[in-house]
Amino acid sequence: MNAVQFRAFEPGIEVKGQTVYSIIDGLGYFTNISRRYLSQVGIGTVKDKKLVLDKEGWYSQEAWLKAFENIARQIGSRVLFNIGMSIPRNAEFPSLTTDVKSAIYAVDVAYHLNHRKNGKRMFDIQTNVMMEGIGHYGCDPIPGKNEIISVCNNPCPCSFNRGILTAMARKFEPSARIVHDNSKECLKYGADSCTFHILW
Numbered sequence: 001m002n003a004v005q006f007r008a009f010e011p012g013i014e015v016k017g018q019t020v021y022s023i024i025d026g027l028g029y030f031t032n033i034s035r036r037y038l039s040q041v042g043i044g045t046v047k048d049k050k051l052v053l054d055k056e057g058w059y060s061q062e063a064w065l066k067a068f069e070n071i072a073r074q075i076g077s078r079v080l081f082n083i084g085m086s087i088p089r090n091a092e093f094p095s096l097t098t099d100v101k102s103a104i105y106a107v108d109v110a111y112h113l114n115h116r117k118n119g120k121r122m123f124d125i126q127t128n129v130m131m132e133g134i135g136h137y138g139c140d141p142i143p144g145k146n147e148i149i150s151v152c153n154n155p156c157p158c159s160f161n162r163g164i165l166t167a168m169a170r171k172f173e174p175s176a177r178i179v180h181d182n183s184k185e186c187l188k189y190g191a192d193s194c195t196f197h198i199l200w
């Protein structure tokens with residue numbers, strides 16, 4: 001699957017409202033800015049200068065990625081990192097995370113749980129079946145070391161992915177470091193994936 005930052009792999013995929021809300025959370029007090037970036041791509045409705053977003057609703061993945069692209073271009077990737085960091089606070093995650101490994105493993109499950117394809121959630125918690133179509137967050141623990149390699153081949157921006165991995169790892173290891181492997185390709189430069197080393 002060819003991943004290009006900000007470009008959905010296929011049309012018609014939807015993302016859950018509570019995940020979209022992380023843009024508002026990640027931008028903190030700048031609610032007028034998040035309102036502008038989301039409403040200009042057709043996400044939510046503006047009422048009394050406030051953005052009305054249904055956390056239980058579903059929104060276009062293409063539009064949500066477009067909002068990221070506009071934010072990256074106009075504000076910079078630091079904000080994308082903050083939005084990524086706010087994802088575990090907002091999105092629905094599997095409850096069984098007990099350490100860094102299970103937390104990083106849960107990222108891909110949560111990613112699919114919070115996306116819908118043909119009206120169906122892309123991860124089924126009853127059957128553990130995952131649908132393809134949005135890429136993945138890898139989780140390869142290195143035996144005998146406190147290290148996990150995560151290859152992210154998905155259309156989300158590099159800094160956003162680093163933010164999610166950082167927040168999840170630090171839930172269990174507050175001093176965990178997430179190092180972008182600069183010897184590997186990067187989504188930022190049109191490649192299929194980014195590789196991160198999670199160290200603690």
Ligand SMILES: [Zn+2]
Pocket residue numbers: 158159180185186187188193194195
């Ligand atoms: Zn990258």
